[in-house]
Amino acid sequence: MSPRLRHCLPHFVMLLVSIALYRAALQIDTGATAGVERIGPDFWPKAVIVFMGALALFETVRRALFGVAAARAPQAGTMMPDAAVDSKVHDVNAPAQTGAAAAGAEYPRLLLAGIALIVGYVVAVDRLGFFVTTFLFLMCFIRIGGYRRHALNALVSLSGSLLMVLLFMRVAYISLPLGAGPFRDLSIALLNLLGVR
Amino acid sequence: METLLNLAGGLAAHLVPANLLAMAVGLVLGMLVAVLPGLTLVMGVVLALPFTYKMGVEAALILLTAMYVSGTYAGAITAILFRIPGEPMDVPLLWDGHAMTRRGEAAQALGWSLAGAFVGGLISAILMVALAKPVATLALKFSSPEFFAVVFFGLASVVALSGRSVVNALISLCIGLFLATVGIDTIYGAERFAFGQPFLLDGVEFLLVMVGAYGIGEVLIRLNTGFKGESVQGDGVARFRTAVPSLREMWRLKWTFLRGTGTGIVVGVVPGAGATVSAFVAYGMESQYGKNGKALGSGVPEGIVAAKSAATASVGGALVPLLAMGIPGSGATAIILAAFLLHGIQPGPQVFVNSPALVNVVFAAVFIALVGMCVLGYFAIKPLCKVLDAPEAIVSAFVVLFCFVGAFAARNNLSDLYVIAAFGVIGFLFERFDFPVAPMVLGTILGPLAESNFMTTMVSFGGDWTVFFTRPISGAVMALAFVGLAFPLLKALAQRLRSPKAAPPEPS
Numbered sequence: 001m002s003p004r005l006r007h008c009l010p011h012f013v014m015l016l017v018s019i020a021l022y023r024a025a026l027q028i029d030t031g032a033t034a035g036v037e038r039i040g041p042d043f044w045p046k047a048v049i050v051f052m053g054a055l056a057l058f059e060t061v062r063r064a065l066f067g068v069a070a071a072r073a074p075q076a077g078t079m080m081p082d083a084a085v086d087s088k089v090h091d092v093n094a095p096a097q098t099g100a101a102a103a104g105a106e107y108p109r110l111l112l113a114g115i116a117l118i119v120g121y122v123v124a125v126d127r128l129g130f131f132v133t134t135f136l137f138l139m140c141f142i143r144i145g146g147y148r149r150h151a152l153n154a155l156v157s158l159s160g161s162l163l164m165v166l167l168f169m170r171v172a173y174i175s176l177p178l179g180a181g182p183f184r185d186l187s188i189a190l191l192n193l194l195g196v197r
Numbered sequence: 198m199e200t201l202l203n204l205a206g207g208l209a210a211h212l213v214p215a216n217l218l219a220m221a222v223g224l225v226l227g228m229l230v231a232v233l234p235g236l237t238l239v240m241g242v243v244l245a246l247p248f249t250y251k252m253g254v255e256a257a258l259i260l261l262t263a264m265y266v267s268g269t270y271a272g273a274i275t276a277i278l279f280r281i282p283g284e285p286m287d288v289p290l291l292w293d294g295h296a297m298t299r300r301g302e303a304a305q306a307l308g309w310s311l312a313g314a315f316v317g318g319l320i321s322a323i324l325m326v327a328l329a330k331p332v333a334t335l336a337l338k339f340s341s342p343e344f345f346a347v348v349f350f351g352l353a354s355v356v357a358l359s360g361r362s363v364v365n366a367l368i369s370l371c372i373g374l375f376l377a378t379v380g381i382d383t384i385y386g387a388e389r390f391a392f393g394q395p396f397l398l399d400g401v402e403f404l405l406v407m408v409g410a411y412g413i414g415e416v417l418i419r420l421n422t423g424f425k426g427e428s429v430q431g432d433g434v435a436r437f438r439t440a441v442p443s444l445r446e447m448w449r450l451k452w453t454f455l456r457g458t459g460t461g462i463v464v465g466v467v468p469g470a471g472a473t474v475s476a477f478v479a480y481g482m483e484s485q486y487g488k489n490g491k492a493l494g495s496g497v498p499e500g501i502v503a504a505k506s507a508a509t510a511s512v513g514g515a516l517v518p519l520l521a522m523g524i525p526g527s528g529a530t531a532i533i534l535a536a537f538l539l540h541g542i543q544p545g546p547q548v549f550v551n552s553p554a555l556v557n558v559v560f561a562a563v564f565i566a567l568v569g570m571c572v573l574g575y576f577a578i579k580p581l582c583k584v585l586d587a588p589e590a591i592v593s594a595f596v597v598l599f600c601f602v603g604a605f606a607a608r609n610n611l612s613d614l615y616v617i618a619a620f621g622v623i624g625f626l627f628e629r630f631d632f633p634v635a636p637m638v639l640g641t642i643l644g645p646l647a648e649s650n651f652m653t654t655m656v657s658f659g660g661d662w663t664v665f666f667t668r669p670i671s672g673a674v675m676a677l678a679f680v681g682l683a684f685p686l687l688k689a690l691a692q693r694l695r696s697p698k699a700a701p702p703e704p705s
Contacts, residue, residue: 044651045390111421174609
């Protein structure tokens with residue numbers, strides 16, 4: 001894919017999303033304002049979506065016509081440290097503290113593995129219960145995060161999971177999933193052991 | 198006198214054990230998130246928010262306010278000692294603070310930082326108490342066009358101050374405003390964008406958007422660039438201490454204190470600006486107008502005092518529009534606004550009428566948190582620096598878990614976990630493609646307020662949209678909002694005209 005197309009893509013996708021959302025907005029029931037000269041429940045979302053679509057179209061065209069230069073040119077709203085506004089900043093002149101991060105390297109496989117773990121947690125927690133899923137998630141996430149001390153990782157994951165069960169279910173009274181089948185039995189046994197009623 | 202009595206009432210509320218505990222926990226958590234790698238102050242406050250559900254409203258607000266105040270300080274310690282800015286607002290401290298450390302004056306640098314934070318915070322807190330009620334009294338005279346104009350101004354300011362591209366920021370804002378429309382419409386009861394999913398009928402909780410985009414999104418961003426494996430701190434932490442400057446030394450820098458504090462308050466009041474912008478603007482002003490301005494960057498106290506007093510002063514500044522008009526002045530106050538809403542209280546002029554005690558509790562919390570911040574900041578340098586030993590992979594894994602448990606705590610609904618994970622990925626994609634997250638989050642929070650005031654105005658004034666521009670107050674505020682939006686565009690245009698060769702060449 002050419003750089004120009006790649007730079008257009010996010011806004012083109014936003015344009016398509018806007019069109020799809022506008023179509024969905026057409027389904028809003030406006031019966032309450034039928035026959036009355038009054039704006040209905042569809043007005044505000046439609047206005048927002050149309051504005052969003054217009055912006056996406058404008059930026060797509062701008063980037064298509066002017067390419068990467070348009071994307072990089074000084075633009076409105078530039079505050080002093082761009083990166084500093086939303087995320088934590090590490091001084092680029094600092095001694096190499098973050099290794100790859102300082103070099104600007106990216107790890108898409110790590111990212112995909114992280115996303116897969118997060119989605120996996122969401123899918124599994126109802127079946128495996130909070131304790132088991134949390135233990136497995138912590139172990140795997142810390143491992144893919146680059147932490148190499150496996151025994152310590154297991155210890156941190158186990159104690160962390162137990163601590164979270166204790167903290168949230170016993171102290172904060174938050175109802176967390178117990179799981180299904182044998183995992184439910186395990187969760188209940190653990191809760192009894194920890195004195196959680 | 199009445200104000201002082203009310204403030205005393207707020208202070209007395211802190212004697213309740215639960216509130217006192219909330220204050221202590223908030224102070225410690227604020228310091229920890231400001232120091233911990235992989236956690237920002239806003240993210241930390243977001244993570245704490247769901248756990249305030251089960252608390253009383255006073256304890257919840259005390260905890261979040263204490264986190265907000267103490268979180269504006271602790272990052273200075275690691276910036277000065279280890280050249281690791283705990284928060285974006287601490288970046289200016291690298292230039293003078295760390296330079297002083299390299300000269301063997303770390304204790305003095307930490308002392309100036311503490312003095313700057315305390316003086317800036319104290320003056321802004323006093324002004325906050327003095328200004329909030331008059332502003333709220335003025336706001337009581339507002340009707341729906343004025344409220345819409347104020348909300349519009351808040352949203353426009355956030356857009357103008359967010360990231361490199363106004364277009365991207367506006368798109369992000371539109372996404373937030375759209376998300377706020379999902380579910381059952383409150384005026385007509387019409388179903389909007391539920392797509393046949395029952396859980397969407399209740400709407401998309403702004404809490405899920407915030408926690409997902411800030412919490413999980415930030416973890417994914419850092420995972421993509423590789424976590425730090427082990428400790429980042431150097432050795433010799435034990436020798437660090439804080440040497441607070443004498444009153445005479447502080448008096449010598451009185452104009453620096455005043456410039457920094459004034460800048461922090463003014464910038465803090467502007468919706469969306471917050472501590473980071475305050476610190477950078479104050480540093481810039483000091484270098485331009487300070488007596489010792491030319492020496493800034495070489496390790497002089499003026500650079501530390503300007504940035505730190507402004508960052509802490511922005512707290513009081515940002516709380517004024519939040520309490521008086523319901524418009525958050527910074528990322529962290531947006532979360533405090535969410536805490537109010539979660540407990541069924543809408544900040545704004547009415548809160549001074551209906552829940553004045555609560556406002557005084559927040560005021561008092563700022564004062565107490567300032568003192569607590571200084572005490573902790575003075576005595577807790579060693580344990581705070583030890584926190585840097587925590588490997589980022591472990592911290593991040595627990596951040597994700599806290600996000601999930603936060604979602605459970607909110608509605609006890611498994612569907613929310615999917616929503617939060619989705620917004621985590623969206624948060625990452627936003628960062629990746631240079632869309633700022635803040636406007637989306639603020640759009641989700643303020644969207645319902647904007648829509649209801651807009652619709653009420655349209656119904657009350659027979660669909661005449663010009664009313665927003667013809668009424669004096671709403672017209673003036675709308676004009677300010679448009680100026681705020683246009684200013685960066687004009688500035689960028691002027692920059693391009695001045696340096697036509699600035700733009701890089703076209704790709705081949």
